Amino acid sequence: MAAPEPAGTAEPPCRAGTAPYxxxxxxxxxxxxxxxxxxxxxxxxxxxxxxxxxxxxxxxxxxxxxxxxxxxxVRRDPGARRGCPVKSYRVTCVDLTRQILWVQKGRRLVFDPVPIRTGRDGLETRRGWQRIYWKNRDHFSTIYNVPMPYAQFFNGGQALHGTRHDLFSSGSGGCVNLAVGDAKRLYALLKKGDRLYIWGTKPGTGG
Structure with a gap:
């Protein structure tokens, strides 16, 4: 005969209502x-x-x-990575539609997919092939008056960088925002001259 479950092991009631997703x-x-x-x-x-x-x-x-x-x-299913070109070199893949970033070399993931926040309507992140041309661990934006830790610039003032703001609301001024911990790991991985490929359309923007 099975022993009774210890008190307190049952799951508490789940009461969340209908939500947007x-x-x-x-x-x-x-x-x-x-x-x-x-x-x-x-x-x-x-x-x-x-x-x-x-x-x-x-x-x-x-x-x-x-x-x-x-x-x-996207981490588990190679088919979910089809939007990013497969190259012999390292490519940072920025999917604007799904608001996800990962890095692959050939078909192998070298940086697992993470959520991002890209440019808001009118200040969209620029699409296409890009290249990292400057890195600054402790950058500060004088335009937006905000810190940009682990910044890796790829197109004018647009950069990959960390933020402590909510990644799941609004949008950036064109940069690709990551959680600070993710930005730190990405900064350690990528080098000046590394390539990015950016595609798709962020929901709620015009381009």
Whole structure:
């Protein structure tokens, strides 16, 4: 006869309501796609958040959760990386549509996909092939009066750099923003002259 479960091991109720990325996460989890949060949806999303260490793990179908799930899918599925050219050298892939960045050499990932924040409407991040021409670990923007840690410039004033602002709201002035920890790791990986490929359209922008 099985021993009874210790007290306190049952999952607490999941009470998050319907959120903006409900349908997308229902598709990701192969749940019935109706755009309405059910108790089963809430529990499934919460378990996904727990697996990916997304905080808060509350079962809410937020933009943050959706972007981190997309990053995980791109990491696991080579087919999800088709937009970025495969080259013999290192390419930093910036997908404006999905707001994800990764680095690959050939078909091998050398920097796992992470969420980013790119230029807002009217100040879009420039697309196409780019090249890192200057790096500055402790750069400060005199235009926007903000720190730009681990800055790697690729086109005029546009750069890859860290930010402590929310990556999942609004947009940058054209730069590719990363969480500071991700920007630090990317800074250590890339060298002056490394290539970037930027494509797609950020949702809510004109180009």
């Amino acid at each position: 409900q349908r997308e996460l229902e598709r990701e989890l192969r749940l019935p796609v109706d755009g309405r949060q059910s108790a089963a949806d809430c529990v499934a999303i919460r378990r996904l958040q727990q697996r990916l260490r997304i905080q808060p793990a509350d079962g809410r179908a937020s933009l943050r959760t959706y972007r981190l799930v997309v990053a995980d899918r």
